[in-house]
Amino acid sequence: QFNNITLDSLLCRETSYTTFLPERYKNVTLVTRAIVTRILFKGTQAVGVEYVQGKNKYSVGVENEIVLSAGAIATPKILMLSGIGDEAELGKFDIDVVVNGKEVGKNLHDDLFVSAGFSIPENKPVPIYPYSLAPAVIFGSTTNSNLAVDIESSVGVGTLKGFLGPRNSFWLWPNVMHLKSKGTVTLCSDSPDDAPLVNPAYLSEPGDIESCKIALNLGIEIGNKSSLSPWRKEQIAPKPGTDLESYIRETADTTYHYCGTCRMGYDENSVVDTKLRVRGTSGLRVIDASVFPLPITANTAAATMMIAYKGSDIIIQAP
Ligand SMILES: Cc1cc2nc3c(=O)[nH]c(=O)nc-3n(C[C@H](O)[C@H](O)[C@H](O)COP(=O)(O)OP(=O)(O)OC[C@H]3O[C@@H](n4cnc5c(N)ncnc54)[C@H](O)[C@@H]3O)c2cc1C
Missing domain, CATH: 3.50.50.60 (FAD/NAD(P)-binding domain)
Incomplete structure (x- = not known):
């Protein structure tokens, strides 16, 4: 599903x-x-x-x-x-x-995804996708364990429907599950017309940023594999040398898995x-x-x- x-x-x-x-x-x-x-x-x-x-x-x-x-x-x-x-x-x-x-x-949980992106040489044809679904998914673990899967990385290209980044690019979007941070949904008034206040409290618990870094590094590592070199021009996100914690805090995003x-x-x-x-x-x-x-x-x-x-x-x- x-x-x-x-x-x-x-x-x-x-x-x-x-x-x-x-x-x-x-x-x-x-x-x-x-x-x-x-x-x-x-x-x-x-x-x-x-x-x-x-x-x-x-x-x-x-x-x-x-x-x-x-x-x-x-x-x-x-x-x-x-x-x-x-x-x-x-x-x-x-x-x-x-x-x-x-x-x-209380107890609002969501997964976060982080993004590792690579440009594709201009002379390489990138398939056009009429939908926004990532065509492949890789499962992994922040603890390198087969028993504790907590990374689900979507893999896609810049031609996915609705994608706002460069067309000639491929991406790994590790979705980090089992994060510890818990947020809240509270009222901002007694009117049903008003949206509730949602505080997801992302990355507020110690350890979550580390899990995201491990997941992001996995995406970076896979994207830089020699087998992908014909398709890889350069790593565009995060740029090599970027401080990963700052990058994650700026770019990590919801997976809409609120529960x-x-x-x-x-x-x-x-x-x-x-x-x-x-x-x-x-x-x-x-x-x-x-x-x-x-x-x-x-x-x-x-x-x-x-x-x-x-x-x-x-x-x-x-x-
Ligand atoms: C953009 C997006 C992409 C997603 N992609 C995936 C995916 O690829 N795979 C996956 O497994 N999950 C995905 N999810 C998550 C998945 O859709 C949700 O986990 C799931 O739909 C939750 O089901 P639910 O019944 O709890 O809530 P919902 O599906 O949100 O159903 C709640 C319903 O209640 C209605 N409602 C809310 N308030 C009121 C009201 N006051 N009066 C009347 N009706 C109301 C809403 O309109 C909605 O129809 C995605 C979610 C989003 C938003």
């Missing part, structure tokens, strides 16, 4: 949407162009959903339960707007506390329990990447779909 594309049984590429086509189920009603603003509670029981569509606000009641799947940034935002979050944070905006869930919006902000766990502080129920409430589950308790060793879409499958089994089996 790569860039939200899965393969069907004939190995043709299909998107998550075409794979699952929710409207083919007779018992599903899709409300589109609607923004959920709050979960409505009676005491600690989730009883409905408030949403806006155009200029109108609606609320719908539920008979059974609500499943919140707005992703690792929006799910904690909706929970906090609904009164589930750290009471000190909610108090800043006079939001009535339903559950004092101290870890809602962990509504951590699942056995402990009381976790946001959801192992049945994905929001602790302290009834009738409310979270099923999306926000429940990952720990970062995974891969891109996050397939694992999120796996959680959705597991979550639907849990719901079907629930009394």
Whole structure:
């Protein structure tokens, strides 16, 4: 699974949407162009959903339960707007506390990628790619161990769709997984219209910059291999002699693998329990990447779909 594309049984590429086509189920009603603003509670029981569509606000009641799947940034935002979050944070905006869930919006994890780039001689033809997917991936380890894979390096060329750098270039983009830094998602107001404050706290934990340096050096080493010399004119990023820590701090970027902000766990502080129920409430589950308790060793879409499958089994089996 790569860039939200899965393969069907004939190995043709299909998107998550075409794979699952929710409207083919007779018992599903899709409300589109609607923004959920709050979960409505009676005491600690989730009883409905408030949403806006155009200029109108609606609320719908539920008979059974609500499943919140707005992703690792929006799910904690909706929970906090609904009164589930750290009471000190909610108090800043006079939001009535339903559950004092101290870890809602905490534990934000993301992978970072770093870039090693090389120019390609002008006389070499560079294949044109009609898509932005890196055509190859290399797995590696910052500890040189087969048991602890934590580098997933995409490999691509400057002709990838949407790439802003030079066309005659090839790149290694090591994605560094299992970083220690943890960020936060907090509210900046009590208005659903306002985006939440996302502080990814990248590279704030000791050790993360070292992991990124090792991953970057791996990319530099592979790009400089003699077998690639016909394709390599020179190393263009980082320029040889560049201070790698400064380069990483300036250029490392998100892989959009946000997760962990509504951590699942056995402990009381976790946001959801192992049945994905929001602790302290009834009738409310979270099923999306926000429940990952720990970062995974891969891109996050397939694992999120796996959680959705597991979550639907849990719901079907629930009394
Ligand atoms: C640019 C990009 C590239 C990526 N590439 C890859 C990749 O190659 N491979 C991979 O495995 N993963 C990739 N990912 C990560 C992957 O897409 C996510 O991990 C995965 O989609 C997470 O699923 P989710 O259900 O938690 O959240 P999402 O897929 O974000 O789903 C949440 C949904 O909730 C909706 N929503 C949010 N707030 C509200 C609201 N208030 N009301 C109504 N609806 C709301 C959103 O519109 C969205 O449709 C990529 C992500 C991005 C952004």
